Amino acid sequence: MASAAEQLAANINFGAFAKATELKKRIWFTLGALIVYRLGTYIPLPGIDAGAFAQFFQQQAGGILGMFNMFAGGAVERMSIFALNIMPYISASIIIQLMTAVSPSLEQLKKEGESGRKRLNQYTRYLTVLLALVQSYGLAVGLEGMGSAGSSVVIDAGWMFRASTVITMVGGTMFLMWLGEQITARGVGNGISLIIFSGIVAALPGAFAQMLELGRTGAMSVGFIIFMLVMAVAVIAFIVFMERAQRRLLVQYPKRQVGNRMFGGESSHLPLKLNTAGVIPPIFASSLLLLPLTMAQFAGQQGGWMGQVAAYVQHGQPLYMLLYAALIIFFCFFYTAIVFNPTETAENLKKYGGFIPGIRPGKNTADYLDYVLTRLTVIGAAYLTVVCLLPEFLIAEYGFMFYFGGTSLLIVVTVTLDTVAQIHSHLLAHQYEGLIKKAKLRGRRG
Numbered sequence: 001m002a003s004a005a006e007q008l009a010a011n012i013n014f015g016a017f018a019k020a021t022e023l024k025k026r027i028w029f030t031l032g033a034l035i036v037y038r039l040g041t042y043i044p045l046p047g048i049d050a051g052a053f054a055q056f057f058q059q060q061a062g063g064i065l066g067m068f069n070m071f072a073g074g075a076v077e078r079m080s081i082f083a084l085n086i087m088p089y090i091s092a093s094i095i096i097q098l099m100t101a102v103s104p105s106l107e108q109l110k111k112e113g114e115s116g117r118k119r120l121n122q123y124t125r126y127l128t129v130l131l132a133l134v135q136s137y138g139l140a141v142g143l144e145g146m147g148s149a150g151s152s153v154v155i156d157a158g159w160m161f162r163a164s165t166v167i168t169m170v171g172g173t174m175f176l177m178w179l180g181e182q183i184t185a186r187g188v189g190n191g192i193s194l195i196i197f198s199g200i201v202a203a204l205p206g207a208f209a210q211m212l213e214l215g216r217t218g219a220m221s222v223g224f225i226i227f228m229l230v231m232a233v234a235v236i237a238f239i240v241f242m243e244r245a246q247r248r249l250l251v252q253y254p255k256r257q258v259g260n261r262m263f264g265g266e267s268s269h270l271p272l273k274l275n276t277a278g279v280i281p282p283i284f285a286s287s288l289l290l291l292p293l294t295m296a297q298f299a300g301q302q303g304g305w306m307g308q309v310a311a312y313v314q315h316g317q318p319l320y321m322l323l324y325a326a327l328i329i330f331f332c333f334f335y336t337a338i339v340f341n342p343t344e345t346a347e348n349l350k351k352y353g354g355f356i357p358g359i360r361p362g363k364n365t366a367d368y369l370d371y372v373l374t375r376l377t378v379i380g381a382a383y384l385t386v387v388c389l390l391p392e393f394l395i396a397e398y399g400f401m402f403y404f405g406g407t408s409l410l411i412v413v414t415v416t417l418d419t420v421a422q423i424h425s426h427l428l429a430h431q432y433e434g435l436i437k438k439a440k441l442r443g444r445r446g
Contacts, residue, residue, distance in 0.1 A: 023188070023426040030187030033179055034198045040082045040175075041075040041199075045168060047161045048079050048143070053153045056146050070408060073199025074206075079143075081172040084135055086195050089177045091287070092127035093192075094280065096120060101338045128177060129170065136169035137162065188426070189419035197415040200408045235387065239413045242383045245274040247376055249369075251354045268354075270345075272373060275380040277335040279414060282388050282407040284335075285327035289320060321392050325385045332381035333374075342369035384410075 044050060057069075057077055069076035072085040100106040100120070109116035140162040146153040154161055176195060183191030211228070214220040248269040312319045346366035355361045359368045388407060 020427055023423065026186065026188045026426070027423075030183050030189065030194065033183050033187060033191070034194060037082070037176065037179060037195055037198065038073065038202065040172070041073050041080045042078060043081050045079050045081055045083065046164055047155050049153055049155050050079075053079050053143075053146070056153055070203050071196065071199060073202045075199075081168050082176060083139070084132060084169050084173045085199065086173065086176045086180060086192055088131040088135060088173050089124070089128045089180075089192065090196075090283070091131055092124050094284065095127060096124045097338060125177070128173065132170045132173040133166060136166045136173075139169065140165035188422050189415070193411070193415045193418070196411055200412055235390065235409065236413055239387060239410060240417065242274060242380075243414055243417060247272045247274070247372060249356055249372065251349065252357055253352075253354050270349075270356075272340075272369075272376055273380075274376050275383060276340055276373070276377065277332045277380065277384075279407060279410045280335045281328045281331035281381070281384055282410060284331045285324055285388075286407055288327060289323060321389055324392065325389060328385050328388060329381045332384060333377055336373065336377050336380075340373060342366045342373065345369055 054077075071087065072083060075082045075085060096106070100110050106120070106123075109119050143165070144152075144154050144157040144161070177192075180191030180195050183189065183194055185191075187194075211220065211225055215222055215225045248271050250267060251270050252267045343366045346362060346369060349355065349365060350361040356365055356368065359365050387410060
């Protein structure tokens with residue numbers, strides 16, 4: 001027999017959505033906040049010659065700047081106040097999470113509940129400001145060294161330009177961080193993820209138009225364009241299947257007698273996701289590999305040793321693909337070990353009287369969970385590696401920069417799934433409230 005939650009889920013329809021006024025307010029707030037973000041990507045950075053920078057960007061769009069521009073929703077191409085986007089906050093969040101695994105004090109804060117999480121969030125904000133300061137200053141210095149055909153990108157180089165750039169960029173990043181937190185609290189979905197999602201999706205129409213233009217000029221065959229579209233749909237379906245896949249371990253709770261009544265004897269499931277690490281491994285791997293490219297491009301050392309290293313780790317190069325795959329696999333196991341602790345999970349099961357049938361509570365349960373999780377992570381790492389390397393093989397084969405692939409495609413699909421799940425949860429809660437109100441009215445009439 002289906003549970004009450006399953007029956008409610010089956011009954012959710014557009015009529016229920018129309019009655020959920022609170023959910024509609026949240027959705028409208030989310031859309032409004034994302035529109036504000038998109039408008040901000042068109043506000044130019046003070047002191048930049050837009051024409052000279054556009055010319056320089058066109059020459060470098062096939063490299064590191066093009067990749068940054070995709071994640072920033074075109075803000076880098078226009079060199080707007082949101083050019084750094086939310087990436088300093090993402091980097092700070094990942095660093096703090098990694099530090100909780102090696103720092104006993106931070107690990108203790110993580111276990112303290114709501115108060116500990118607030119302090120960790122505060123540390124994340126401080127680190128975000130520090131990273132944004134460093135990155136914005138490096139960007140200001142790099143902009144002063146940019147130019148094309150004798151024209152300089154910066155109108156009036158100097159300390160005033162650097163100071164204004166740092167203040168503007170840091171302010172833009174902090175505003176996006178605040179906006180993301182507001183979306184999470186008052187909207188639907190994770191605000192930070194939705195900001196990145198909207199930036200990537202905003203580039204879709206332009207990328208599709210570029211592909212059609214290549215087909216019109218004969219640079220790409222019609223058959224290849226159709227193949228690309230079919231492959232994109234197939235990859236999206238594959239990602240959805242793998243992201244929703246999980247191993248459900250049966251957990252049994254023993255029966256206990258209180259007076260003349262028998263309690264317990266219930267069973268539940270402990271879900272272990274196939275991809276526990278999420279999109280963190282590809283983000284970490286691509287960030288590390290983009291580092292030499294970034295340093296070489298901003299330093300202007302295309303012919304020195306830094307330029308040679310950057311040439312070997314360009315997109316589509318065999319060394320880049322090998323290092324990319326190795327780093328994804330490494331971070332899959334590393335991050336999974338951080339977010340899921342088999343020993344802690346086994347102790348919690350033992351404390352509440354739960355056990356996995358056939359496995360002794362305590363250390364044996366922890367070893368079994370580690371055994372299962374390791375094998376799941378092998379499959380998850382292989383899945384992430386295949387999805388992320390697919391566009392790299394296309395770049396190596398056809399010499400065309402397929403930006404919408406790998407990490408960006410994973411982000412789009414996973415954020416969509418999470419947002420839809422949250423909307424579904426809000427609808428379930430709304431229907432539960434409706435049932436409770438009806439039951440109270442019937443009780444009063446009775």
